[in-house]
Amino acid sequence: xxxxxxxxxxxxxxxxxxxxxxxxxxxxxxxxxxxxxxxxxxxxxxxxxxxxxxxxxxxxxxxxxxxxxxxxxxxxxxxxxxxxxxxxxxxxxxxxxxxxxxxxxxxxxxxxxxxxxxxxxxxxxxxxxxxxxxxxxxxxxxxxxxxxxxxxxxxxxxxxxxxxxxxxxxxxxxxxxxxxxxxxxxxxxxxxxxxxxxxxxxxxxxxxxxxxxxxxxxxxxxxxxxxxxxxxxxxxxxxxxxxxxxxxxxxxxxxxxxxxxxxxxxxxxxxxxxxxx
Amino acid sequence: xxxxxxxxxxxxxxxxxxxxxxxxxxxxxxxxxxxxxxxxxxxxxxxxxxxxxxxxxxxxxxxxxxxxxxxxxxxxxxxxxxxxxxxxxxxxxxxxxxxxxxxxxxxxxxxxxxxxxxxxxxxxxxxxxxxxxxxxxxxxxxxxxxxxxxxxxxxxxxxxxxxxxxxxxxxxxxxxxxxxxxxxxxxxxxxxxxxxxxxxxxxxxxxxxxxxxxxxxxxxxxxxxxxxxxxxxxxxxxxxxxxxxxxxxxxxxxxxxxxxxxxxxxxxxxxxxxxxxxxxxxxxxxxxxxxxxxxx
Amino acid sequence: xxxxxxxxxxxxxxxxxxxxxxxxxxxxxxxxxxxxxxxxxxxxxxxxxxxxxxxxxxxxxxxxxxxxxxxxxxxxxxxxxxxxxxxxxxxxxxxxxxxxxxxxxxxxxxxxxxxxxxxxxxxxxxxxxxxxxxxxxxxxxxxxxxxxxxxxxxxxxxxxxxxxxxxxxxxxxxxxxxxxxxxxxxxxxxxxxxxxxxxxxxxxxxxxxxxxxxxxxxxxxxxxxxxxxxxxxxxxxxxxxxxxxxxxxxxxxxxxxxxxxxxxxxxxxxxxxxxxxxxxxxxxxxxxxxxxxxxxxxxxxxxxxxxxxxxxxxxxxxxxxxxxxxxxxxxxxxxxxxxxxxxxxxxxxxxxxx
Numbered sequence: 001x002x003x004x005x006x007x008x009x010x011x012x013x014x015x016x017x018x019x020x021x022x023x024x025x026x027x028x029x030x031x032x033x034x035x036x037x038x039x040x041x042x043x044x045x046x047x048x049x050x051x052x053x054x055x056x057x058x059x060x061x062x063x064x065x066x067x068x069x070x071x072x073x074x075x076x077x078x079x080x081x082x083x084x085x086x087x088x089x090x091x092x093x094x095x096x097x098x099x100x101x102x103x104x105x106x107x108x109x110x111x112x113x114x115x116x117x118x119x120x121x122x123x124x125x126x127x128x129x130x131x132x133x134x135x136x137x138x139x140x141x142x143x144x145x146x147x148x149x150x151x152x153x154x155x156x157x158x159x160x161x162x163x164x165x166x167x168x169x170x171x172x173x174x175x176x177x178x179x180x181x182x183x184x185x186x187x188x189x190x191x192x193x194x195x196x197x198x199x200x201x202x203x204x205x206x207x208x209x210x211x212x213x214x215x216x217x218x219x220x221x222x223x224x225x226x227x228x229x230x231x232x233x234x235x236x237x238x239x240x241x242x243x244x245x246x247x248x249x250x251x252x253x254x255x256x257x258x259x260x261x262x263x264x265x266x267x268x269x270x271x272x273x274x275x276x277x
Numbered sequence: 278x279x280x281x282x283x284x285x286x287x288x289x290x291x292x293x294x295x296x297x298x299x300x301x302x303x304x305x306x307x308x309x310x311x312x313x314x315x316x317x318x319x320x321x322x323x324x325x326x327x328x329x330x331x332x333x334x335x336x337x338x339x340x341x342x343x344x345x346x347x348x349x350x351x352x353x354x355x356x357x358x359x360x361x362x363x364x365x366x367x368x369x370x371x372x373x374x375x376x377x378x379x380x381x382x383x384x385x386x387x388x389x390x391x392x393x394x395x396x397x398x399x400x401x402x403x404x405x406x407x408x409x410x411x412x413x414x415x416x417x418x419x420x421x422x423x424x425x426x427x428x429x430x431x432x433x434x435x436x437x438x439x440x441x442x443x444x445x446x447x448x449x450x451x452x453x454x455x456x457x458x459x460x461x462x463x464x465x466x467x468x469x470x471x472x473x474x475x476x477x478x479x480x481x482x483x484x485x486x487x488x489x490x491x492x493x494x495x496x497x498x499x500x501x502x503x504x505x506x507x508x509x510x511x512x513x514x515x516x517x518x519x520x521x522x523x524x525x526x527x528x529x530x531x532x533x534x535x536x537x538x539x540x541x542x543x544x545x546x547x548x549x550x551x552x553x554x555x556x557x558x559x560x561x562x563x564x565x566x567x568x569x570x571x572x573x
Numbered sequence: 574x575x576x577x578x579x580x581x582x583x584x585x586x587x588x589x590x591x592x593x594x595x596x597x598x599x600x601x602x603x604x605x606x607x608x609x610x611x612x613x614x615x616x617x618x619x620x621x622x623x624x625x626x627x628x629x630x631x632x633x634x635x636x637x638x639x640x641x642x643x644x645x646x647x648x649x650x651x652x653x654x655x656x657x658x659x660x661x662x663x664x665x666x667x668x669x670x671x672x673x674x675x676x677x678x679x680x681x682x683x684x685x686x687x688x689x690x691x692x693x694x695x696x697x698x699x700x701x702x703x704x705x706x707x708x709x710x711x712x713x714x715x716x717x718x719x720x721x722x723x724x725x726x727x728x729x730x731x732x733x734x735x736x737x738x739x740x741x742x743x744x745x746x747x748x749x750x751x752x753x754x755x756x757x758x759x760x761x762x763x764x765x766x767x768x769x770x771x772x773x774x775x776x777x778x779x780x781x782x783x784x785x786x787x788x789x790x791x792x793x794x795x796x797x798x799x800x801x802x803x804x805x806x807x808x809x810x811x812x813x814x815x816x817x818x819x820x821x822x823x824x825x826x827x828x829x830x831x832x833x834x835x836x837x838x839x840x841x842x843x844x845x846x847x848x849x850x851x852x853x854x855x856x857x858x859x860x861x862x863x864x865x866x867x868x869x870x871x872x873x874x875x876x877x878x879x880x881x882x883x884x885x886x887x888x889x890x891x892x893x894x895x896x897x898x899x900x901x902x903x904x905x906x907x908x909x910x911x912x913x914x915x916x917x918x919x920x921x922x923x924x925x926x927x
């Protein structure tokens with residue numbers, strides 16, 4: 001085999017790699033394979049019917065659209081938050097920086113009930129908006145807001161390190177050539193931030209598609225209207241429609257894995273460019 | 278996605294001369310906008326949990342969290358974490374050791390596999406175990422014949438939790454150990470140290486803060502996992518309900534205050550996690566500001 | 574552009590990076606700011622550019638006080654040590670940047686950029702990205718970019734520090750030719766003496782934030798006015814016991830005075846080789862080094878360690894050899910000034926009396 005194995009100097013290669021592969025197989029690969037096995041047991045027409053009926057399509061559409069918009073909102077505001085944290089000084093900055101991680105550390109169910117209670121018609125924000133005719137809870141808007149909560153740290157934390165390490169020289173060069181802040185931001189700084197923004201967007205998007213706990217309370221779960229795909233899977237399981245649940249799961253898995261590959265590819269491309277530059 | 282989400286705030290980047298930063302008015306506007314956004318999206322939910330939990334007074338709060346089913350939910354959560362976290366820690370260390378200290382083909386595939394649970398919806402994470410071990414699952418008949426219960430029992434919950442949380446320790450350790458390289462370990466080996474000695478005395482001190490953070494994060498997610506556990510648990514009160522599931526049950530029964538009271542325990546857990554993260558970052562900043570790669 | 578700096582001081586914390594500096598630079602000159610690291614040269618350069626603000630004093634460009642004028646409006650081109658090229662823009666777009674800011678028309682921009690690409694010899698690579706270029710090429714792009722908007726002043730901050738030694742010399746010569754061809758007032762910062770001497774019309778020597786001396790390279794070399802300049806320029810050495818050198822006993826006799834000598838002031842050889850053998854004194858060769866173009870000798874004269882050069886045409890001298898040494902001149906320093914003292918015993922060895 002190629003590669004210089006340093007196993008001769010450092011011990012434990014066989015043991016550590018062996019254990020790792022075993023663990024992965026038992027916990028990850030075999031269980032995931034069960035999805036394939038189960039769907040393999042279905043005929044293609046069964047499969048197709050399961051994944052394309054109206055209710056399922058509505059659920060996909062809802063999950064994707066809300067995740068997309070939430071990730072887009074996070075891209076804009078996540079950039080804003082990262083910018084403010086890296087470039088400015090203000091009291092309590094360190095505290096605020098820690099809070100950005102809260103959605104990452106907080107159990108999804110807790111986030112779910114908290115968001116619902118705030119945006120329900122009787123809630124703190126919901127009651128303010130109701131007289132204006134704006135409903136948030138039990139609508140796709142509510143779902144989107146929950147996904148904004150979930151996805152924010154992904155954008156902020158991918159943009160922050162890049163922003164921090166930006167070369168000061170380049171901004172000064174733009175200044176000496178006559179550029180003021182907006183032009184410098186637009187033509188010199190922003191292009192550098194596009195790669196991490198895209199990565200953060202993709203991460204938030206991937207997370208949003210599959211999100212369950214924080215969304216299932218605020219969505220109201222009305223089929224065809226506010227029923228997200230993960231909930232649909234859950235419902236089918238409760239009805240013992242394993243085939244249907246698995247078929248939907250397979251489609252979602254394929255999309256999620258594609259996103260994962262895309263994200264890894266983008267990160268690899270970015271690190272190559274940075275090294276070459 | 279290999280590589281943890283870390284950021285350090287440096288004051289150097291914030292000290293900017295006039296020509297390299299926005300005017301005062303713009304700065305204040307942007308800071309205000311950012312803070313308002315954060316307050317609305319993040320702080321508000323956080324505060325609402327505490328307010329709602331205490332809305333009927335301290336006594337009701339205490340009753341809610343010491344009620345029988347709440348306590349058994351807490352017990353189940355703790356037991357699950359106590360099994361899942363150490364297992365995942367061992368895995369994380371083994372995987373990081375293999376990946377960081379050796380060269381072999383397929384490393385990238387391995388790293389991508391480790392990231393998989395992040396790309397899988399929690400509900401699907403539970404589904405796969407139902408497909409494998411459920412009554413109608415692939416191993417269902419065999420388990421029934423031997424009277425082994427996995428789904429709707431503790432083992433199923435533990436398995437689902439392990440699946441969802443196993444990347445955390447590994448993702449913390451892999452980039453950390455990759456950055457640290459193999460030199461110190463090799464030096465120890467040439468001085469005659471054996472495998473475990475090398476690990477305990479050379480590697481472990483170097484990775485202790487990253488390891489701690491990975492464990493804390495893994496633990497927070499293990500205790501807080503909802504979707505996957507919801508699928509495999511069967512929601513049997515007093516027996517197969519974890520803390521997050523109990524929160525859901527109370528909420529669906531309109532026992533809002535009790536629901537938030539139990540939820541507040543999980544909020545506390547999240548806050549502790551954030552504090553530990555801040556400490557770990559501070560410590561590792563100190564480290565890189567000080568010596569090159571010394572122990573401690 | 575004519576530049577006048579009056580009593581400028583800049584502090585960072587309690588440290589004075591620039592300490593009450595004043596000087597004038599005439600239009601069209603190529604000026605080198607030379608001095609050891611931390612001497613304040615870069616800070617001064619950045620203050621001229623507007624990237625730093627003086628705490629005290631005035632900066633006057635073409636008769637106008639510009640302390641409060643933002644860098645964007647000063648009409649100054651700046652070349653950075655690490656090029657600072659916009660890495661996601663092509664070479665063409667980099668150079669065009671300053672022109673786009675001025676809202677020039679597309680065809681004007683194209684003309685001007687092509688003109689500059691030709692000037693710096695990079696016509697073929699307008700479409701490449703910075704990471705595809707070598708260090709020397711990147712610096713030439715940076716140069717072209719700074720010149721595109723036709724500035725009246727060009728500032729260069731250690732422009733060759735990040736470049737390989739071999740390429741550096743070529744680039745240095747190229748730069749001097751370019752600047753002379755264009756005729757723009759230019760100021761560059763360097764800590765490399767050879768570079769400053771070779772490129773600059775005029776040099777300003779800085780140390781610890783103070784301006785030590787201003788003048789042409791030749792003038793500074795031959796007539797250093799402060800102790801720092803005398804010891805910094807050339808291969809100068811401080812003498813341990815200058816009063817023991819024949820001819821200079823009185824010059825350094827007063828307390829507090831020290832002396833500096835350069836190899837070219839020292840003549841070493843056998844009796845028949847010296848110009849003034851009667852006024853020479855004995856010395857012993859301690860070390861002998863081959864330096865390619867000549868021999869370098871370390872000679873001990875009454876406890877003074879002197880460096881001298883010896884031509885390869887002459888018989889080589891080995892360590893331990895006894896030689897005669899004649900000191901033509903040296904610098905006497907008294908704390909605030911440096912005086913060149915010629916050896917008074919430079920007389921005809923054999924006056925003929927008939």
